[in-house]
Amino acid sequence: MRAISRHCFSSSDPPGQEKVQRRTLLKSAVLAGISLSLEHVQDAIAGKSSDLDEPEIWDSHIHLSSFAGTTPEAKVDSLLAYADVMGISRLITFMGWPWAARPTPENVRSQNDQVLQALRHAPKRLLGYVYLNPADGPGSLDEIQRCIVDGPMVGIKLWVAERCDQKLLDPILSQAARLNAVVYQHTWIKSTGNQPGESTPAELVELARRHPGSSSICGHSGGNWELGLRAMRTAPPYLQFEIAGSDPTAGITERAVRELGAERIIYGSDAGGRSLATQLSKILGAEISDTEKALILGGNIRRLLTPILRQKGMLS
Amino acid sequence: MPPFAVPPLSRLIDVHVHLDQWPFRRLPHDTTAALLSKLRKQNVTAAWVCSYDALLHRDLKAVNERLLESCGKSGQDILKPVGAVNLTLSGWELDAEYCWKSGMHGVRIYPGYHLSDLDDGRFSALCEFCQEKNLILQIVAGLEDSRTEHPQFASRLMELKPALELIPKYPRLRILFSNPGREISQGVAARLSKAGHVYFDLGMIEQTGGVAAYAHAVSQERLVFGSHFPFFYFEASLLKLRENEEALGQQGLDRVAFQNAEQLLQRIDG
Numbered sequence: 001m002r003a004i005s006r007h008c009f010s011s012s013d014p015p016g017q018e019k020v021q022r023r024t025l026l027k028s029a030v031l032a033g034i035s036l037s038l039e040h041v042q043d044a045i046a047g048k049s050s051d052l053d054e055p056e057i058w059d060s061h062i063h064l065s066s067f068a069g070t071t072p073e074a075k076v077d078s079l080l081a082y083a084d085v086m087g088i089s090r091l092i093t094f095m096g097w098p099w100a101a102r103p104t105p106e107n108v109r110s111q112n113d114q115v116l117q118a119l120r121h122a123p124k125r126l127l128g129y130v131y132l133n134p135a136d137g138p139g140s141l142d143e144i145q146r147c148i149v150d151g152p153m154v155g156i157k158l159w160v161a162e163r164c165d166q167k168l169l170d171p172i173l174s175q176a177a178r179l180n181a182v183v184y185q186h187t188w189i190k191s192t193g194n195q196p197g198e199s200t201p202a203e204l205v206e207l208a209r210r211h212p213g214s215s216s217i218c219g220h221s222g223g224n225w226e227l228g229l230r231a232m233r234t235a236p237p238y239l240q241f242e243i244a245g246s247d248p249t250a251g252i253t254e255r256a257v258r259e260l261g262a263e264r265i266i267y268g269s270d271a272g273g274r275s276l277a278t279q280l281s282k283i284l285g286a287e288i289s290d291t292e293k294a295l296i297l298g299g300n301i302r303r304l305l306t307p308i309l310r311q312k313g314m315l316s
Numbered sequence: 317m318p319p320f321a322v323p324p325l326s327r328l329i330d331v332h333v334h335l336d337q338w339p340f341r342r343l344p345h346d347t348t349a350a351l352l353s354k355l356r357k358q359n360v361t362a363a364w365v366c367s368y369d370a371l372l373h374r375d376l377k378a379v380n381e382r383l384l385e386s387c388g389k390s391g392q393d394i395l396k397p398v399g400a401v402n403l404t405l406s407g408w409e410l411d412a413e414y415c416w417k418s419g420m421h422g423v424r425i426y427p428g429y430h431l432s433d434l435d436d437g438r439f440s441a442l443c444e445f446c447q448e449k450n451l452i453l454q455i456v457a458g459l460e461d462s463r464t465e466h467p468q469f470a471s472r473l474m475e476l477k478p479a480l481e482l483i484p485k486y487p488r489l490r491i492l493f494s495n496p497g498r499e500i501s502q503g504v505a506a507r508l509s510k511a512g513h514v515y516f517d518l519g520m521i522e523q524t525g526g527v528a529a530y531a532h533a534v535s536q537e538r539l540v541f542g543s544h545f546p547f548f549y550f551e552a553s554l555l556k557l558r559e560n561e562e563a564l565g566q567q568g569l570d571r572v573a574f575q576n577a578e579q580l581l582q583r584i585d586g
Contacts, residue, residue, distance in 0.1 A: 066523065082524050086559060190463040191470070224464045226341065247461050247520070248552035250343050250545075272524040277555030278548075284322050285549030287344055293320045 056089035058298040059276070060184075061219070061244040061268025064118055065097035072096070072118040079272070080125060086276045089298070092268075093118060094129040094157035094184070101195060102161045105139045108132065112147050119152050127305070129155035129184055134162045134169045141175060148181055154308045155182035160195050165203040170210065177213040180307040184242070185216060188223040201231035208239040215304050217266060220245045225252050229259050237264070240300065245270030248278040253286035253296065262292035266300050322551050324359045325569075329577035330553075331454075332494040332517050332542030333363040335386055335395070339372055340466050345546035348390050354550055355394055361574070362396050364422070364454070370400030371429045371459075376411045384418055398424045398454055403432040403439060412445055421581060422452030422492070428471035428499075429459070435478035443482060447489040450583040454492045455479075457499040458520065459547065476504055483512040488584040490515070494542050497521035502533035509534040515580050517542025518553055518572065527556045527572075528563030536568045540577045 067075040083091060096114030100107050108131055115128045130147035132140040147153040156176055158164060164185050176183050187201045188194055201222040208216050217240045222228025225246065232241055241256055241264055256265050269279035283296050309315045333355070337346050345351045355363050365387065369379045380399035387395040399415035401408050401423045415423045423446065427434065446453040457474055465471065483491065490513045496505055497520035508514045514534075519542040521530050531539045543553040557569055564572065 079524075081562075082559060085562065086555070188463070191465050191467050192463050223461075246464070248549045249460075249464075249547060250345065250549045251341070254344060269524075273522070274524070275522050275526055275552075275556055275559060276524050277559040278522060278552040281322075281549040281551035281555050284320060284555070285551035290320050 055294045056298045056302075057087055057267070057280075058301050059083070059088050059091045059269050059271070060217070060242060060266050060301045061270045062091045062093040063095055063270065063273065064093055064114070065095070065099065066272030072114045073121045076118045076121050076126065080122060082271070082276055083125070086280060088276065090125055090127060092127045092129060092155070092301070094155075095131045095159070099159075101159075101197065102135065103131075103133050105133075105136055108136070108139065108143060112143060112153075115153070116147065116151060123152070127155075128153040129157040129182070131157045131159070132172060134158060134164075134166070134172055137168055137171060140172055144172070144175055144179070144181070148179055152312070152314070153181075154305055154312070154314075155184055158183065158185045158199075160186060160198045162197050163203055164199040165206040169207060173207065173211040173214050173216075177211060177215075180215070180311060182304050182308070183214060183216045184219055186219045187228065188220055189227045190223060201228045201235075205231055205235040205239065208236055212236065212238070214238065216240065217242045217304075219268075220270070221252065221256070225249075225256070229255060232260055240264050240266050240304065242266040242268050243282055243296075244268030244279055245274055248281045248285075250285070253282050254288060257286075257288050257292055257296075262288065262295045263300060265296045266304075267297045322554060324357065325554070325557070325573055326359060327574050328358060328360045328541055328554075329574040330355065330360050330363045330543050330545065331492060331540050331577055331580075332456075332519050333365045333395075333545050334368045334547065335365050335383065336367045336369050338368050338547055340469075343546045345550075348386055348395075351546055352390065352392060352394060354545070356392075358550060358554065360394060362577075363394055364398045365395050366398050366400050366424045370402075370424070371426055374402075374405060376400055376402055376405065376408075377414060380411060380414055380418075384420075396421065398422045398452075400424050400426070401442065402426075402430040403436065403442060404430050408438065409441075409445070412442060412451075416445075416449045416451055420451070422446075422454050424454040424456060424494075426456045426459075427474045428457070431472055433478070434475060434482070439478070440482055440485075443486045443489055447486045450488075452490045452492055452580060454494055456494045457496050459495065459544070461498070474499060476500065476508070480504075480507055480511055483508065483514065486512065489513065490580055490584065492517065492540070492580060495520040495544055497526070497530070502530055505530065506533040509538045513580075513584060514538065515540055515576065518556060519544035519548065521556070525560060525563065528560040531560075531564060531568065531572070536564065536571050537576060537579070539572050540580060541573050 064075040067078040069075040096111035119128045130153045185204050187199050201218050219242050221243045269276050367383045373379050383397045387397040401412050492515045494517050496516045515538050517540050543550050
């Protein structure tokens with residue numbers, strides 16, 4: 001059996017475009033593991049999708065805690081072995097271990113240290129978001145300074161410490177906007193009941209509305225994605241919809257594309273608690289165009305991160 | 317092959333597929349024609365199908381009759397009917413007998429949806445019947461994450477301890493647990509696999525590398541390919557095989573893809 005690797009996706013053979021540009025695009029795409037549709041190539045040549053010139057799969061949601069090994073380095077090696085098999089070029093990781101719903105400042109710093117250690121081990125493959133507990137306002141701003149301004153991280157991870165429509169998140173969002181850092185907010189609408197500090201997509205929409213300059217991601221699509229999509233109908237266009245970390249229920253991606261457009265949907269896995277395979281299947285198994293798949297699998301998150309990566313000189 | 321297509325395996329037997337409509341929303345492949353088209357493209361040579369109607373309908377005779385008709389009329393020799401039995405309905409024995417007399421190779425039960433228990437005398441009676449008639453007893457451990465179920469409907473978790481005690485009493489009975497991943501831990505699955513001729517499909521097995529770990533717990537010979545299609549994207553189970561190919565090896569992949577299901581179909585004479 002062939003691995004899902006750079007050779008797995010066969011190349012289409014688009015006719016009638018400028019030959020050198022086309023050849024260059026196709027070569028880079030095939031090397032990245034994804035082949036281009038005719039429409040995609042035409043758009044790229046026309047300059048409509050410059051961010052997709054070299055499409056890659058970027059996994060926007062990785063937790064190292066579930067991978068084999070006791071150190072960040074060992075866990076990264078375990079992760080990358082699977083990522084290579086599945087053709088994933090870059091992976092965004094956040095939170096170390098152990099987890100706590102309302103982490104102490106020491107626990108937050110410890111988890112961020114583990115992520116920093118992982119980033120040093122594989123700087124070409126991994127990107128990191130700083131994990132914060134918004135209840136600790138000054139500590140959160142200090143961690144942003146340490147991990148993003150003075151460190152290599154490019155975004156912020158908010159989990160279940162506080163509901164995200166609270167005013168105490170405003171300084172964090174404002175600082176993130178100033179730094180062009182992406183804000184990833186975990187959201188769920190659980191039929192069985194949310195945790196006390198667990199946010200819903202509607203609460204994130206409220207937060208995003210207060211911060212027009214921000215770039216936020218609605219994590220997990222609210223879990224109950226039909227309800228998450230309903231909340232997103234009234235969201236500002238700079239709020240993105242991430243489909244990681246739920247069962248691979250058929251139709252999620254098709255409905256999200258229809259409701260929001262492919263340019264607002266982001267692939268992530270939530271591995272290792274989730275399988276890279278099941279989460280990739282949400283896009284690779286969806287009945288949408290190849291252009292849309294390329295955006296969701298990597299194009300969109302790359303577009304969001306391009307400003308901060310450029311500032312940091314991290315664009316390859 | 318078109319861009320972004322997931323290359324199919326050379327052959328698959330899919331033991332966990334449904335016809336008709338999921339009760340709570342429409343799914344992309346919930347017509348028989350669309351479902352068959354997808355299965356054919358993925359080189360599925362046999363798909364063991366039941367109807368989603370079996371989850372909530374009370375007239376299971378009608379459900380099973382329609383299933384048989386759909387498979388016969390448009391199944392193209394791929395769709396293999398597995399009728400449903402609801403042990404809480406009076407006369408369930410007649411439904412089981414209908415499945416046997418119709419030539420089905422097994423019956424499927426949904427304890428979490430039918431609110432039936434495995435420590436109930438009716439379950440042991442079904443085990444007895446399936447052993448006597450050489451039917452595979454397919455037990456669906458779950459279909460949906462409880463966190464995403466409709467608020468007016470909550471399936472129930474299955475208590476498995478009675479099965480551990482009951483299975484050794486039926487040495488010729490073949491049992492298949494579908495979607496074991498969330499509801500049946502690797503440790504319990506390992507004990508179940510040692511209790512008798514018990515198999516598991518990989519439909520809801522999660523975690524990166526989770527399929528290989530589950531295979532290690534129950535042995536490669538007891539894991540079969542089940543997609544939970546069309547509720548899940550078919551590619552989810554297919555890609556899980558690829559994610560775990562290094563640990564499983566080519567022999568292991570072939571076993572899970574189709575050989576173990578073929579083995580499961582072999583009757584155990586005693």
